[in-house]
Amino acid sequence: MTIEVYAMLKDYFEKQFIIKEQITDINSLKEYLSEQKPEATGILRSCRFAVDDEFVSDTYQLKENDSISIIPPSSGG
Template sequence: MKIQVFAVLKDHFDKEFELSRDIKDIASLKAYLSNQNTGAEGILQISRFAVHNEFVDLDYAIKPNDTICIFPPSSGG
């Protein structure tokens, strides 16, 4: 799966990276990323996840070729 992060999450992860781990759903991905970078845990907990440009729930079943975007809350104009 391909992961893309935005805004403040780019301070904690590469802007774009791939994972080949067997992660079954978005909740598991969130937990995995939180464990990999504990400094990002709080931000990940309040972020939205999208797959192929559509927001998904935490129980979304990840497929190997999915592109997952992680959007933390942000503001601005």
């Protein structure tokens, strides 16, 4: 699956990268990424996840060829 991160997550991960491990759902993906970069755990907990440009829940079942965007919370006016 292809992962693309935005904003402050680029401080912890490449902007786009591929994961070959078998990850079943968004919750498992959060755990996997937190294990890879523990310092990003807090941010990952508050991010929204989109699969093929549609926001999904934490229980969304991932497929091998999914394209996942991880979007941190933003503030502004």
